Amino acid sequence: MAIPALHPNPNNAILSNESILHELSLNASRALRRSGFNLVATLLQNQPSLQCKDPAISNASLPPWLIQELLQYHTSPSKLSMEDLLKKHQGSCLPTLLHQKKIAITKTNVSERSIEINHVLISHPDIFLGGPISVHGVLGPFSSLDPQDTRQGWEFFQSPICDSNSSVVSDVGKSKNMIEWARIIRLLSSNGFVSFAIGLHSVLDGILQDYMDLSSVTIFAPPNFVFVASPSPLLDKIVRFHILPHRVTYIELASKPEKAFLRTLVPGRDLEVTGTVNFTRGLSINGVEVVAPDIFTSKKFIIHGISRALEMAEANTS
Numbered sequence: 346m347a348i349p350a351l352h353p354n355p356n357n358a359i360l361s362n363e364s365i366l367h368e369l370s371l372n373a374s375r376a377l378r379r380s381g382f383n384l385v386a387t388l389l390q391n392q393p394s395l396q397c398k399d400p401a402i403s404n405a406s407l408p409p410w411l412i413q414e415l416l417q418y419h420t421s422p423s424k425l426s427m428e429d430l431l432k433k434h435q436g437s438c439l440p441t442l443l444h445q446k447k448i449a450i451t452k453t454n455v456s457e458r459s460i461e462i463n464h465v466l467i468s469h470p471d472i473f474l475g476g477p478i479s480v481h482g483v484l485g486p487f488s489s490l491d492p493q494d495t496r497q498g499w500e501f502f503q504s505p506i507c508d509s510n511s512s513v514v515s516d517v518g519k520s521k522n523m524i525e526w527a528r529i530i531r532l533l534s535s536n537g538f539v540s541f542a543i544g545l546h547s548v549l550d551g552i553l554q555d556y557m558d559l560s561s562v563t564i565f566a567p568p569n570f571v572f573v574a575s576p577s578p579l580l581d582k583i584v585r586f587h588i589l590p591h592r593v594t595y596i597e598l599a600s601k602p603e604k605a606f607l608r609t610l611v612p613g614r615d616l617e618v619t620g621t622v623n624f625t626r627g628l629s630i631n632g633v634e635v636v637a638p639d640i641f642t643s644k645k646f647i648i649h650g651i652s653r654a655l656e657m658a659e660a661n662t663s
Contacts, residue, residue: 373480376473380482417443418487424479427470430460448487459527463487466546468534484534484543524559524645532641533566540570548581561592561645565630567654585610586657592647595638599628631655
């Protein structure tokens with residue numbers, strides 16, 4: 346999903362010029378497509394009728410009227426860049442175009458330049474800034490897409506509680522954990538690891554609570570993380586199984602002997618080097634090949650792309 350914002354011009358100097366507005370809409374749509382938000386790009390181009398046929402709509406089993414209201418719920422009548430959003434305090438609400446429904450800034454971390462709206466991370470800030478329009482990409486929708494919920498009509502868009510005077514500081518900002526988690530999630534979601542990024546974001550609060558003193562991490566990121574729909578306890582454990590509590594480069598991994606153990610964020614559950622680099626094969630961890638070594642690095646984290654998700658024996662047990 347993406348969240349567009351439109352600033353109404355009191356003099357209608359811009360909005361009255363249909364050709365300029367049309368050009369801005371096309372440019373915003375192109376920017377969305379470049380960032381992978383194809384469905385929202387199509388919806389934006391087809392406003393206001395939204396009569397577009399897209400497999401993603403039918404897959405979500407959503408009627409056209411609800412797709413239209415969902416887009417309205419993701420649209421604010423205020424042009425807000427990422428800089429503007431970072432200046433707002435946690436707990437403040439933003440108006441939307443849907444029946445006076447609001448969305449809330451539920452988490453802010455100025456140092457990491459990360460913001461969550463309705464507990465959904467802005468993963469692609471400032472996709473498009475032009476004229477009266479600004480567009481930001483987010484990791485998921487601001488409301489449930491469960492068909493059981495959608496039968497209730499527009500009332501299923503529940504406005505969050507707004508705090509107009511709150512000065513709450515994000516728990517992430519208070520933590521001693523100095524890992525650049527927001528940047529990690531943005532990098533993952535922008536480079537083909539969306540499902541794993543969603544899973545990591547879903548369990549991040551628990552990781553922060555249990556590992557406040559982490560100074561560096563290594564992440565093994567699969568392109569398709571099927572466990573993202575798993576119950577929370579299972580998802581939490583499997584995501585942690587893909588993370589080492591220290592930074593290990595590909596060269597350091599390759600120098601380890603076969604069957605060497607790698608400690609993970611799951612106590613008592615280690616990974617194992619099951620294949621070392623030679624002329625016929627690359628490095629593998631728990632039988633899963635590292636296909637994109639050192640794909641993202643910093644002083645505090647390193648991410649290796651792997652061919653598939655790591656399987657954790659008896660992961661559903663405590």
